[in-house]
Amino acid sequence: MNVASEDLTLVWSSEQDAQDISPAFIAKLEELLELAGELEGVAVGEVALTFVDDETIQELNKQYRGLDKPTDVLSFAMSEFGEDELQIQYEDGADDEAAEDGKADSEAFIEPLGDIIISVPRAIAQAEEYGHSVDRELGFLFVHGFLHLIGYDHQTEDEEKAMFEKQEAILQKAGLTR
Template structure:
């Protein structure tokens, strides 16, 4: 996978996490047995920015930790045109990331990796709308992230 990082906050700390993100993408390719290399965009935002996105696209007027916009949802009938390899966009809210890392008692790096993995799995067609889907997706998240960042 290839990554485009868009740092809306211009905080260089997040750009230093590129090796982590690359390791997660490589592990995701391995675990999901992806045969092609895809493009993914990651946008770093704060509470205010993600709240506006959440309100606009999901009609939920509050901030969230991560939102993914897949270019191809499972329900879509279209196929990617030849040469198109872009999966979609992941937006990570670093304000929520910091709060959650503290609440869960682990590093910001692990929370960042977890949120990125979660968003990446959504782009690959996984969801957690039912208990069965949630078990499958969360097991994959742990399989990917635990191999890279220990608890």
């Protein structure tokens, strides 16, 4: 169980063997999360990050997007609840509406922002293609995924420009330059 905190929390796992994920790199991702949160006014929440291989991300891409091919990053935002979706049940039995009214035990639950899935083999290939480090590419994909979790998209040229400018500013601030 997670205990609520006053900041953004990164929970991560690695289900791939293309690259070691070091504690120093996780610290860099936590820094990126804090910087992105500050820029966007998101101070509290949990982001679940999973590093996977191409086969796993291809399966997820096919299942959730209908695209039978690998991709570099997928994001699954928790804030896009539909009418037919289940409400979250808190430890004290309160549901989402009670939580919004302040009746749920705030120490029992960190609001999940969503899940980010990154294909490490794709990130490695893209880093080589773009001529920068794998850490920078993984950081870019992580920030990209986070911005999707909080509502950004890049369906139009203007949306893409705005999103990519934000990503670049966050990466620069964290020292992950090209």
